[in-house]
Amino acid sequence: MARVAMVLMFIVVVMMAVAGLLASARIVRQYERGLIFRFGRLREVTRGPGLALIVPLLDRLQKVNLQIVTMPVPAQDGITRDNVTVTVDAVVYFRVVDPVRAAVNVQDYMFAVLQVAQTSLRSIIGKSDLDELLTNRERLNQGLEVMIDSPVIDWGVHIDRVEIKDVSLPESMKRSMSRQAEAERERRARVITADGELQASRKLAEAAATMAQTPTALQLRLLETVVEVAAEKNSTVVLPFPVELLRFLERSASTQATVEPPQGEYAPELSRVHTAR
Numbered sequence: 001m002a003r004v005a006m007v008l009m010f011i012v013v014v015m016m017a018v019a020g021l022l023a024s025a026r027i028v029r030q031y032e033r034g035l036i037f038r039f040g041r042l043r044e045v046t047r048g049p050g051l052a053l054i055v056p057l058l059d060r061l062q063k064v065n066l067q068i069v070t071m072p073v074p075a076q077d078g079i080t081r082d083n084v085t086v087t088v089d090a091v092v093y094f095r096v097v098d099p100v101r102a103a104v105n106v107q108d109y110m111f112a113v114l115q116v117a118q119t120s121l122r123s124i125i126g127k128s129d130l131d132e133l134l135t136n137r138e139r140l141n142q143g144l145e146v147m148i149d150s151p152v153i154d155w156g157v158h159i160d161r162v163e164i165k166d167v168s169l170p171e172s173m174k175r176s177m178s179r180q181a182e183a184e185r186e187r188r189a190r191v192i193t194a195d196g197e198l199q200a201s202r203k204l205a206e207a208a209a210t211m212a213q214t215p216t217a218l219q220l221r222l223l224e225t226v227v228e229v230a231a232e233k234n235s236t237v238v239l240p241f242p243v244e245l246l247r248f249l250e251r252s253a254s255t256q257a258t259v260e261p262p263q264g265e266y267a268p269e270l271s272r273v274h275t276a277r
Contacts, residue, residue: 025051037060037062071091076121088121090117090162130173141161141163
């Protein structure tokens, strides 16, 4: 009986030892760090990845995640510097660089970072114009990152990146911007058309000057135009009176005007013949 009692006692002791070992054993993952609080006081040693042993009922192990956290910032309503109401949302990428300060200096560092991000986003909206929010987001992202990172650095948190996701505008502002863009495109089209007409007029003026110096070129151009028109079917071609023939008739008329009219009894007949010609 004594031997049985000793065996049972040994088994109980072993089981108690195993239970104590299991109660004192903690597993810390690769991306975590373990902080041990003994009677509420933080111990200086930070436990790394692997198996961490603590004293049951005396120690408490708190794990801190060192991974990059992606936190969406809810859409914030604000008024820009040029008095336009917009709704802007963003996303913040941050990570813990000092587990001790993240666990001791702030109660809930994730909630604190979210609140700082919201207030900073509203502040950046009020300091910016609408055009900056729509076209110059890179500079705004950098400014927003600095605004958020300044207070959270005391909490052992580092802001890696901040991105503005979307900027929502009122429907009236969207229609106004659409009309403005349409007017700008129409203005560009008119300017391009005017430039084309100006260049064409200059080329036509140069061509007219060349043809005036060389009348044969004008006749060749006339023949080319006739050939182009005649190539189309069901076309009626009306040939203009040749310019050279008109000039020849003008010279002939001026020469005849200088000739003295006929005299004598046959003068009326000659005059009529001359007129008929």
